[in-house]
Amino acid sequence: MNLTLGEVLPTRIFTIDRSALKAYADASGDQNPIHQDESFAKSVGLPNVIAHGMLTMALGGTYLADFFGGSSKIRKFGARFTKPVVVAEDVPAKVEFSGAITAIESGIVTVELTARHGDQKVLGMAKAEITID
Amino acid sequence: MIDPAIVGKRITSSTHFTVNQDAITRFCQAIGERDDSVAPPTFSFTFIIAAFEETLKGAGVDWSRMVHGDQRFEIREPIKAGDRLSISSTVESVRSAAGNELVTVRADIEREGQEIIHAWSTLVVRG
Numbered sequence: 001m002n003l004t005l006g007e008v009l010p011t012r013i014f015t016i017d018r019s020a021l022k023a024y025a026d027a028s029g030d031q032n033p034i035h036q037d038e039s040f041a042k043s044v045g046l047p048n049v050i051a052h053g054m055l056t057m058a059l060g061g062t063y064l065a066d067f068f069g070g071s072s073k074i075r076k077f078g079a080r081f082t083k084p085v086v087v088a089e090d091v092p093a094k095v096e097f098s099g100a101i102t103a104i105e106s107g108i109v110t111v112e113l114t115a116r117h118g119d120q121k122v123l124g125m126a127k128a129e130i131t132i133d
Numbered sequence: 134m135i136d137p138a139i140v141g142k143r144i145t146s147s148t149h150f151t152v153n154q155d156a157i158t159r160f161c162q163a164i165g166e167r168d169d170s171v172a173p174p175t176f177s178f179t180f181i182i183a184a185f186e187e188t189l190k191g192a193g194v195d196w197s198r199m200v201h202g203d204q205r206f207e208i209r210e211p212i213k214a215g216d217r218l219s220i221s222s223t224v225e226s227v228r229s230a231a232g233n234e235l236v237t238v239r240a241d242i243e244r245e246g247q248e249i250i251h252a253w254s255t256l257v258v259r260g
Contacts, residue, residue, distance in 0.1 A: 014165060027156075027163035028179045053201045058164040058175045065166060065173065071211060074174040078205030078253075125203070128174075 001068070001132045003109055009067055009099035014059045016051050016085060017092035024055040038089065048088050053081035056095060056122055060113050063097040064128055068109075073131045075108065080124035085117050093117055107132055135227045135234050135258065139192040145221040146184060154214035172212035177250050178204065181240045184222040185254060188238065192224075195258050202235060202255035210249040212242075219243045225253070232260035 021035050030052055033040040041049045057079050065071040087093045096116045103110035113126035152172065160176050161169040186196070212218070225237045235257050242250040 020163070023163040027159040030179075030182070054175055054178055054204065055164065057204060058160075058173060061174045062164050062166045065168070070168055070171070071166065071173045072171045074208060076205070076207050077174045078203065080203040081201050 003101055003104060003132065005101060005104055007101045009063075009101075009111070011096055011098040012063050012066075013094050013096045014063075015092045015094050016055065016059075016087055018049065018087060018089060020092075021049065021051060021055070021087060024052055024058075028052065028054065030054070046084065046086075048086050050084035051087055051093065053084075056081075056085055056115060057126075059095065060097055060115055060123065060126060061128075064099065064111060064113065064130060067099075068130045068132065074128055075131055076127075076129035078128075079113070079126035081122075082124040083117070083120045083122045085122050095122065104132075134193055135189075135236055136192050137227050139189065139224045139236075140227055141224060142188060142192075143221055143223040144184070144188045146219050149217045149219045150180070152212055152214055152216045152218060157212075157214055170213075174206055174208055174211070175204075176212060177206070177240070177242055177252055178254075180220065181222070181242075181252055181254070184220045184240060185238045185256070188222045188224060189236065192236075194236065194256075198259045200257050200259060202257040203253075204255075205253045207251045208249070210244070210247075212244075212250070216244050234258040234260065 085093045098114045099111045115123040157172045158169045221241045223239045237255045240252045
């Protein structure tokens with residue numbers, strides 16, 4: 001791949017609706033009701049149902065894998081869960097991913113990943129190291 | 134309060150488990166990943182969390198107040214269908230910050246005696 005330091009990756013939007021939360025809950029085994037049950041989520045002080053932080057991170061992984069040619073290229077991946085992604089029944093969340101190449105060394109690129117929902121960054125310190133051919 | 138004496142505790146699962154293609158495929162479908170020939174980088178968390186729960190058992194963790202603070206993976210080899218894996222988890226630190234309790238736990242995932250993935254989670258018990 002021909003990549004340059006400072007290069008910015010094309011942005012991509014992932015839509016998270018309630019059915020996506022159910023699918024992730026079933027696929028991951030995380031059936032915490034804060035991700036599916038609106039009245040439960042509100043009873044513990046949340047504004048509404050929130051997405052699994054690991055779902056948001058996984059979508060970031062999909063974003064990177066698509067750009068760099070597959071999940072198997074991702075050698076390191078980390079993120080902080082800074083803000084919850086709120087998913088109202090009739091308002092699917094649109095999370096926009098972008099990335100910038102901050103290092104290229106010995107066939108490994110470092111990407112700083114940004115995930116935004118509205119005006120909020122939902123992941124912090126999100127970074128991956130990816131093998132390039 | 135999380136008992137600080139838990140730091141350093143390590144539990145290795147006594148049984149191996151085999152990853153099946155269906156689990157990888159369903160995970161891929163749930164995250165918009167079209168290529169299910171290997172497990173996505175965050176897939177291992179689906180079984181890591183149970184290992185962490187076992188390791189932290191009896192340490193005074195209030196799971197009802199737990200949120201996931203951060204997550205990090207180092208992947209030497211991706212997981213594939215048919216892999217027989219074992220997992221060890223180690224409590225690396227316990228600390229307090231801004232009225233919350235934070236515990237950092239590391240998972241080491243082995244395939245055929247080789248460590249293929251390390252993963253670190255900071256779990257936050259809200260005060």
